[in-house]
Amino acid sequence: MFTVNSKSIALSAAVLLGLTSSALAQSANPAWLDQLSEQLAxxxxxxxxxxxxxxxxxxxxxxxxxxxxxxxxxxxxxGSLIEPAEKFTISECGVQVC
Incomplete structure (x- = not known):
């Protein structure tokens, strides 16, 4: 038999909320990301x-x-840009050793 307790419901709700807000934040696709994509290409x-x-x-x-x-x-x-600059500063991410 499957039982559900309040802690597992709360945890599931928190995970779902975190995934939803993360997806919504990235689905907006601001115009500056298009500019960065073109510059990287x-x-x-x-x-x-x-x-x-x-x-x-x-x-x-x-x-x-x-x-x-x-x-x-x-x-x-x-990639980073501080207005009024028109082009992004781009740096390649390399392997880091701690």
């Missing part, structure tokens, strides 16, 4: 599969944009 020959750590913020009153791109070939790049 042109400069790094990267076909972006998806983004992680997508952030928009303000720094000293200026808009900032950051994201990590996962390319189809397995490479990853960090």
């Amino acid at each position: 042109g400069e790094q020959e990267c076909a972006v599969e998806y983004y992680v750590n997508v952030r928009e913020a303000q720094l000293a009153g200026r808009l900032t944009f950051e994201a990590r791109a996962q390319c189809a070939d397995g490479r990853q790049f960090d």
Whole structure:
């Protein structure tokens, strides 16, 4: 017989809520991600599969944009832009040793 307790229901609800809010945050696909994808394709020959750590913020009153791109070939790049700059600063993510 299957029994459900309140802790497992609460945990399931929290996981579902976290997955839903994460999916909604990335489904918005801001226009600046399209710009970053085009820049990565042109400069790094990267076909972006998806983004992680997508952030928009303000720094000293200026808009900032950051994201990590996962390319189809397995490479990853960090892109960042602080307005009024028109191009992203792009750096390749390498293997890190602790």
